[in-house]
Amino acid sequence: MREVRGVRGMRGHFRRLTAACTDRAGIGAGLRWKLSAAIALVGALVAVALSLVVHNAARVSMLDNARDLADERIMIAQRNYELSGRLNFPNTKIDDPELPEELRKKVEAGRRATYVADRPGGAPDIWAAVPLKNGHVMSLHSGFTDRSSDILKDLDQALVIGSIAAVLGGSALGVLIGGHLSRRLRKAASAANRVARGETDVRVREAIGGVVRDETDDLASAVDAMADALRQRLEAERRVTADIAHELRTPVTGLLTAAELLPPGRPTELVLDRAKAMRTLVEDVLEVARLDGASERAELQDILLGEFVTRRVTAKDPDVTVHVVHESEVTTDPRRLERVLFNLLANAARHGRPPIEVTVEGRVIRVRDHGPGFPADLLAEGPSRFRTGSKDRAGRGHGLGLTIAAGQARVLGARLTFRNVRPAGAPDDVPAEGAVAVLWLPEHAPTNTGSYPMLPQ
Numbered sequence: 001m002r003e004v005r006g007v008r009g010m011r012g013h014f015r016r017l018t019a020a021c022t023d024r025a026g027i028g029a030g031l032r033w034k035l036s037a038a039i040a041l042v043g044a045l046v047a048v049a050l051s052l053v054v055h056n057a058a059r060v061s062m063l064d065n066a067r068d069l070a071d072e073r074i075m076i077a078q079r080n081y082e083l084s085g086r087l088n089f090p091n092t093k094i095d096d097p098e099l100p101e102e103l104r105k106k107v108e109a110g111r112r113a114t115y116v117a118d119r120p121g122g123a124p125d126i127w128a129a130v131p132l133k134n135g136h137v138m139s140l141h142s143g144f145t146d147r148s149s150d151i152l153k154d155l156d157q158a159l160v161i162g163s164i165a166a167v168l169g170g171s172a173l174g175v176l177i178g179g180h181l182s183r184r185l186r187k188a189a190s191a192a193n194r195v196a197r198g199e200t201d202v203r204v205r206e207a208i209g210g211v212v213r214d215e216t217d218d219l220a221s222a223v224d225a226m227a228d229a230l231r232q233r234l235e236a237e238r239r240v241t242a243d244i245a246h247e248l249r250t251p252v253t254g255l256l257t258a259a260e261l262l263p264p265g266r267p268t269e270l271v272l273d274r275a276k277a278m279r280t281l282v283e284d285v286l287e288v289a290r291l292d293g294a295s296e297r298a299e300l301q302d303i304l305l306g307e308f309v310t311r312r313v314t315a316k317d318p319d320v321t322v323h324v325v326h327e328s329e330v331t332t333d334p335r336r337l338e339r340v341l342f343n344l345l346a347n348a349a350r351h352g353r354p355p356i357e358v359t360v361e362g363r364v365i366r367v368r369d370h371g372p373g374f375p376a377d378l379l380a381e382g383p384s385r386f387r388t389g390s391k392d393r394a395g396r397g398h399g400l401g402l403t404i405a406a407g408q409a410r411v412l413g414a415r416l417t418f419r420n421v422r423p424a425g426a427p428d429d430v431p432a433e434g435a436v437a438v439l440w441l442p443e444h445a446p447t448n449t450g451s452y453p454m455l456p457q
């Protein structure tokens with residue numbers, strides 16, 4: 001039993017993992033836009049940094065050229081002044097009072113120098129000065145040329161346009177890359193969910209496709225390996241369970257036969273009762289093993305669902321109330337449908353309280369009791385063998401009835417759900433007013449579940 005519970009727990013963990021993958025696959029669109037935003041942000045930062053670097057480098061280069069030109073002009077003006085004694089070079093002055101103080105100090109120290117004075121909101125001023133032999137200072141004052149300013153403006157405009165193009169291109173690239181990655185994750189999550197539902201032929205790695213291998217392929221391979229290991233353990237569990245139950249069938253049958261030969265009396269009744277219970281348990285375990293093997297096939301017939309349920313339930317337990325809200329003709333396996341129905345009634349009678357009500361509405365069958373409700377584990381993970389639930393619904397049975405019902409519903413292509421009945425708006429800690437098991441029969445014959453229809457002879 002520990003091994004069985006361990007494998008069931010592993011299956012439940014795998015289902016929770018695939019559900020988490022699906023939830024994360026839900027962030028596919030978010031992943032796409034997050035990646036796009038990240039690339040756009042990085043692109044914007046890089047573009048701004050490069051624009052600033054290029055702008056400053058171009059500005060410094062143009063100012064250096066302007067200072068070199070001013071230096072050459074002041075040298076020419078100095079030679080002309082010293083030869084002719086007249087100041088005939090444009091923009092030159094002797095002892096200009098507006099000469100910047102820093103430049104004046106350098107010239108008074110006997111050095112020829114140039115200086116750039118920034119003007120707020122305008123083009124910078126270019127100064128050049130040289131000491132004369134008579135102790136005076138000749139200076140040349142010019143501004144940043146219009147052509148240089150235009151070139152710098154054109155460069156800034158080109159940098160802005162290039163930055164915007166880089167950001168938009170990076171965003172588009174992020175959308176493409178993120179979309180490709182999110183599609184692969186969605187395919188992986190969808191395939192993992194199909195594996196969790198029992199489709200053993202699904203391979204996540206093949207489902208995502210693609211030529212270039214990345215971390216998504218590693219994840220898919222890991223999920224495939226985990227699914228293979230889980231399938232092997234489940235198959236080993238099924239074989240062991242079936243073998244044990246098969247080996248027990250013969251001695252249990254012999255024990256029941258021998259008990260029937262005992263003389264009448266209370267001890268004989270107790271032995272017969274326990275022997276019959278053991279035989280029922282062995283048969284249930286064998287049925288669970290067959291259902292787990294996914295080899296069961298439905299023998300389909302057309303029946304009137306409301307009439308069928310009313311007739312079978314009344315014959316089984318006249319105290320159960322049957323309501324046919326809407327009659328419907330369905331194609332299903334009557335024997336398996338009866339098995340599901342009787343197991344739900346037996347569970348309601350064993351763990352719930354009367355009155356027990358069965359409602360047929362179209363293709364939907366509801367079985368309700370007025371007991372303490374289903375345990376939280378069953379509502380969260382579905383039926384599990386050898387687990388009878390909480391204290392209120394525990395202590396009787398082996399937890400195989402609902403497991404068999406769910407397995408037979410799967411063969412029919414139907415869906416079996418469970419819920420508790422509580423007053424409208426009541427919190428979860430309020431005791432339930434009953435439990436409802438709902439069997440949803442498919443609209444079409446269950447050929448998509450691996451079952452095949454048995455045509456009437």
